[in-house]
Amino acid sequence: MKKKMTTVTFKGTPEQEAQLIQVIGEYKNTKGALMPVLQKAQAIYGYLPLEVQKIVAEGMDVSLAEIYGVITFYSQFLLNPKGDVAIDVCMGTACYVRGAGDILDKISGSLGVKSGETSDDGRYSLEGVRCIGACGLAPVITINGSVYGRLKLGEVDKILDKYKEKNI
Amino acid sequence: MKINNLADLNALKEEANKRLEVKWKTKIVVGMATCGMAAGATPVMNALKEEIAAGKLENIEVSQVGCIGLCEYEPIIEVFEEGKENNRVTYVKMDAEKAKEVIKTHIAGGKIAEAYTIGAGGEDNISSIENTQFYKHQQRISLRNCGVIDPENIEDYIAGDGYFALAKVLNGMSREDVIKLLKDSGLRGRGGGGFPTGLKWEFAFKQDSDKKYVCCNADEGDPGAFMDRSILEGDPHSVVEAMAIAGYAVGSDEGYIYIRAEYPVAVKRLGIAIDQAKKMGLLGKDIMGSGFNFDLEIRLGAGAFVCGEETALITSIEGNRGEPRPRPPFPAVKGLFGKPTILNNVETYANIGQIILNGADWFSGLGTEKSKGTKVFALGGKITNTGLVEIPMGMTLRKVVGEIGGGIPNGKKFKAAQTGGPSGGCIPASLFDTPIDYDNLTAIGSMMGSGGLIVMDEDTCMVDIAKYFLDFTVDESCGKCGPCRIGTKRMYELLEKITSGNGEEEDLDKLEELGAHIKSASLCGLGQTAPNPVLSTMKYFRDEYISHVKDKKCAAGVCKSLLSYIILEDKCIGCTACKKVCPTEAISGERKEAHAIDQSKCIKCDACVQKCKFGAIIKR
Numbered sequence: 110m111k112k113k114m115t116t117v118t119f120k121g122t123p124e125q126e127a128q129l130i131q132v133i134g135e136y137k138n139t140k141g142a143l144m145p146v147l148q149k150a151q152a153i154y155g156y157l158p159l160e161v162q163k164i165v166a167e168g169m170d171v172s173l174a175e176i177y178g179v180i181t182f183y184s185q186f187l188l189n190p191k192g193d194v195a196i197d198v199c200m201g202t203a204c205y206v207r208g209a210g211d212i213l214d215k216i217s218g219s220l221g222v223k224s225g226e227t228s229d230d231g232r233y234s235l236e237g238v239r240c241i242g243a244c245g246l247a248p249v250i251t252i253n254g255s256v257y258g259r260l261k262l263g264e265v266d267k268i269l270d271k272y273k274e275k276n277i
Numbered sequence: 278m279k280i281n282n283l284a285d286l287n288a289l290k291e292e293a294n295k296r297l298e299v300k301w302k303t304k305i306v307v308g309m310a311t312c313g314m315a316a317g318a319t320p321v322m323n324a325l326k327e328e329i330a331a332g333k334l335e336n337i338e339v340s341q342v343g344c345i346g347l348c349e350y351e352p353i354i355e356v357f358e359e360g361k362e363n364n365r366v367t368y369v370k371m372d373a374e375k376a377k378e379v380i381k382t383h384i385a386g387g388k389i390a391e392a393y394t395i396g397a398g399g400e401d402n403i404s405s406i407e408n409t410q411f412y413k414h415q416q417r418i419s420l421r422n423c424g425v426i427d428p429e430n431i432e433d434y435i436a437g438d439g440y441f442a443l444a445k446v447l448n449g450m451s452r453e454d455v456i457k458l459l460k461d462s463g464l465r466g467r468g469g470g471g472f473p474t475g476l477k478w479e480f481a482f483k484q485d486s487d488k489k490y491v492c493c494n495a496d497e498g499d500p501g502a503f504m505d506r507s508i509l510e511g512d513p514h515s516v517v518e519a520m521a522i523a524g525y526a527v528g529s530d531e532g533y534i535y536i537r538a539e540y541p542v543a544v545k546r547l548g549i550a551i552d553q554a555k556k557m558g559l560l561g562k563d564i565m566g567s568g569f570n571f572d573l574e575i576r577l578g579a580g581a582f583v584c585g586e587e588t589a590l591i592t593s594i595e596g597n598r599g600e601p602r603p604r605p606p607f608p609a610v611k612g613l614f615g616k617p618t619i620l621n622n623v624e625t626y627a628n629i630g631q632i633i634l635n636g637a638d639w640f641s642g643l644g645t646e647k648s649k650g651t652k653v654f655a656l657g658g659k660i661t662n663t664g665l666v667e668i669p670m671g672m673t674l675r676k677v678v679g680e681i682g683g684g685i686p687n688g689k690k691f692k693a694a695q696t697g698g699p700s701g702g703c704i705p706a707s708l709f710d711t712p713i714d715y716d717n718l719t720a721i722g723s724m725m726g727s728g729g730l731i732v733m734d735e736d737t738c739m740v741d742i743a744k745y746f747l748d749f750t751v752d753e754s755c756g757k758c759g760p761c762r763i764g765t766k767r768m769y770e771l772l773e774k775i776t777s778g779n780g781e782e783e784d785l786d787k788l789e790e791l792g793a794h795i796k797s798a799s800l801c802g803l804g805q806t807a808p809n810p811v812l813s814t815m816k817y818f819r820d821e822y823i824s825h826v827k828d829k830k831c832a833a834g835v836c837k838s839l840l841s842y843i844i845l846e847d848k849c850i851g852c853t854a855c856k857k858v859c860p861t862e863a864i865s866g867e868r869k870e871a872h873a874i875d876q877s878k879c880i881k882c883d884a885c886v887q888k889c890k891f892g893a894i895i896k897r
């Protein structure tokens with residue numbers, strides 16, 4: 110998967126940085142710690158912009174190039190922040206043969222957000238993702254972690270409506 | 278409580294069983310695996326508890342269990358009552374209101390709430406899952422505790438002989454004994470390759486090294502397979518126990534479980550299981566007073582399919598890009614951090630405790646000549662009973678799909694079954710009577726894989742499915758070797774050309790030739806098997822490829838570029854709804870008269886089909 114560098118300005122706080130440095134400290138003596146550290150860093154910041162990569166590089170004494178290489182290898186590491194409403198459409202085989210492609214197109218059309226992108230206001234992000242293991246309920250989408258299964262095209266807009274309010 | 282020896286373990290088992298027996302007067306279980314929760318099991322659980330409290334009902338235990346297996350009918354609850362004729366009743370498609378009614382009618386009123394049972398409305402009026410076609414033909418070994426015990430309670434596991442296999446091994450079996458037993462059992466790896474597990478352990482055992490590792494592959498990359506998730510969510514201790522046994526057998530004191538981050542519930546329950554085992558002294562130093570030490574750590578994947586391949590997985594645990602390495606040296610010789618390492622799949626481990634307790638002969642008595650025991654399959658796609666089933670090796674596809682799976686929904690015709698995920702192939706109806714085992718599936722151009730079994734009907738286009746899998750491998754190819762990185766991309770482009778209506782007959786030959794080269798020249802299993810979905814569909818569904826190429830037609834109605842949108846005159850009432858929504862003004866016609874679509878203007882956006890309330894617009 111191609112990954113683009115972000116254009117969003119970095120808004121990390123000193124508290125977040127302190128948290129990250131603590132995590133790095135905890136993993137100092139663990140073998141093969143880079144992955145868990147990056148996973149925790151992403152949990153803290155929501156994504157892994159260059160600024161965060163630099164902190165990890167310095168703290169763990171690994172080159173920035175190596176860190177960038179690892180981040181771009183794994184699809185779960187994000188160079189861009191997700192939307193406030195993050196929609197993942199499962200594109201696993203079971204979901205695909207039950208019409209996941211049409212669901213993805215439909216959501217994309219309704220929100221005006223392309224797959225793999227975030228809306229300009231940062232509100233919605235949409236992604237086709239790998240099997241989430243709820244294949245028995247195919248087709249499946251998740252919105253901010255909540256799973257909606259056995260989805261029909263006609264139900265999509267109703268579900269999206271739930272997330273219209275700004276406080277979610 | 279700390280378990281210091283076999284006597285302690287026995288005492289705990291007895292105590293746990295006593296406690297469970299009391300519970301068993303009436304026990305209600307709620308399936309709370311990912312699928313159950315996604316379907317709404319949590320409000321059901323809450324409603325049950327509320328209603329029991331409101332009715333001041335006593336001696337009733339409500340507990341969570343893992344996946345019961347029948348995803349299609351989630352949320353599922355089951356009521357077990359001691360000493361009654363119908364002592365197990367399965368209620369399906371529950372919601373909070375229905376759950377409250379079950380409590381009122383069944384628990385308080387003593388009558389089965391017939392409207393909600395699994396067989397409701399059916400001729401034979403079955404009330405328990407045990408009597409359904411779905412369940413009857415199964416033989417549950419690795420899933421034996423899933424849907425039965427509370428996965429977050431180690432005592433439930435111990436009550437059913439949990440950790441007794443570890444105790445047996447540590448009390449009187451030599452390492453050679455354990456390995457011989459496994460070899461005799463005939464157990465083969467359930468992660469796809471089917472390598473004999475005992476042999477793998479023996480290789481690692483024979484290595485002379487100061488340090489060895491035991492790893493578990495819980496990356497479950499095959500889209501459409503979810504048996505490993507179910508086992509970890511429903512019975513995590515079975516994997517923990519088996520890894521400790523593996524540690525003892527090969528001489529390792531440290532293990533890693535590499536699990537997909539997409540499985541948060543499984544990660545959580547596995548973490549709880551490891552903590553509980555550590556507290557009881559079933560992991561850690563001097564396990565049950567034997568002097569044997571073993572510790573476990575969880576590592577999360579980050580979404581890369583290739584990390585399911587053993588050498589890539591090891592590279593990933595080491596903290597690098599998960600690229601595979603050439604073999605040999607095999608991991609059993611030089612694996613994690615350069616040390617001898619064994620890696621087994623979740624389902625493989627889930628069988629091991631039972632083999633130790635019941636013996637090699639018991640296990641090798643099941644299955645076919647070369648594939649012993651059972652295999653779990655995830656039934657998905659166009660099949661009535663989606664879910665997880667565990668069947669003895671050697672059962673025919675016809676029985677699995679037709680009887681256990683309940684056939685194809687909506688009166689559609691079966692077209693193919695896909696096994697082995699992106700490495701596997703599509704099996705046509707003509708091979709339906711093939712007994713399922715490792716070697717048979719490979720012989721017909723597919724493979725066992727991890728056990729995803731996706732059923733496809735007449736509405737599935739085989740060329741499109743082949744393209745779908747190629748898209749997946751192009752995306753997931755790690756890029757290290759040329760044949761896979763470049764070859765799969767070229768194959769994908771050819772399929773894109775065919776499905777968009779620009780295919781030529783020679784493209785089919787090119788696909789076959791490229792496929793053969795990629796298979797023979799790629800570095801790891803990903804590339805070596807990537808052409809399978811294309812080659813197998815070309816072999817069994819060649820006419821579909823030809824009609825895409827020659828007639829520019831997609832009979833299944835999937836490949837958009839090859840379709841025309843047509844308005845059926847006899848169904849169209851002339852409401853003008855489609856005309857209004859068409860963005861290119863391709864639709865003409867007067868009010869109350871049949872409309873028509875100008876094919877030269879139509880961009881196939883599907884807007885009219887979605888708008889039409891009368892089913893008058895079809896794709897052909």
Ligand SMILES: Cc1cc2nc3c(=O)[nH]c(=O)nc-3n(C[C@H](O)[C@H](O)[C@H](O)COP(=O)(O)O)c2cc1C
Nearest residue numbers: 466467468494497498585586587621622625802803
């Ligand atoms: C591309 C690729 C992906 C794989 N994915 C998985 C997987 O998700 N889970 C798994 O257990 N094995 C997977 N395997 C097989 C492993 O390499 C390995 O053979 C297996 O984990 C060994 O365990 P077993 O002998 O118990 O089956 C994969 C292999 C390849 C080539």
Ligand code: FES
Nearest residue numbers: 199201204243244
């Ligand atoms: S294929 Fe969608 S959840 Fe598995």
